[in-house]
Amino acid sequence: MRIHGTTGEPLIARFARDEVHRLKPLGGRPSFGLLRELARVVGNDCAVEIDANNSSVLWRLIGERVAVTIAAGEVRIRHGVHQVVVHKLSEGRRLQIVDSAHLNGVAGRDGAVCRPANVTATVPGSSPLPWPLRPFAEYEAAIGGSF
Known part of the structure; x- marks a missing residue:
């Protein structure tokens, strides 16, 4: 057990005495909010790649840059200020998440x-x-x- 050079006591003892009572239960919530922002370009297959999965977007956005937000188990894809896709975050890999309405007109x-x-x-x-x-x-x- 390491003794702190300034206080002359073990760090865990100081934590247990001075700080542990300040911690509060999380109530089933995750310990911190996991949020990722990504930028993607829509491919010729009307999809963007997110964590080895493909998610479809409206075919008119082929070649356009979109913003992808992953938070709270959801994937949100925006083009400019318009939200174009919202779906549940996939658990697996190499999956195709396709909304057939995105392909209307192709x-x-x-x-x-x-x-x-x-x-x-x-x-x-x-x-x-x-x-x-x-x-x-x-x-x-x-x-x-x-x-």
Whole structure:
């Protein structure tokens, strides 16, 4: 047991005599608030990586920087001042936390890409293509495969 050089007594004895009565019970609360702030960029898969897990965000945020706050067992993702995702913190690793509403509007989300047949595509610097765009499934069928 170490004797303090100034007081000449063991540290644990001084703690037990002078300080232990000042401690209060925590009442089931954690001893301190664990809070983490992270910055992430939304990947092409509409997700951000948080502790080896992927959490989806709205597809329109692909390539944007978002702020991630982890506290009280929750993950909160904000873009600017807008909160875009709140979910429970995952216990495991390599999990995919996906809200299907985040993918609404992504090309091919519900199967084949489909555009109205009367829409014509344009290539920058050229005139509109002479043929209408067709559902992607028709192209797949024509070449005998799927992507």
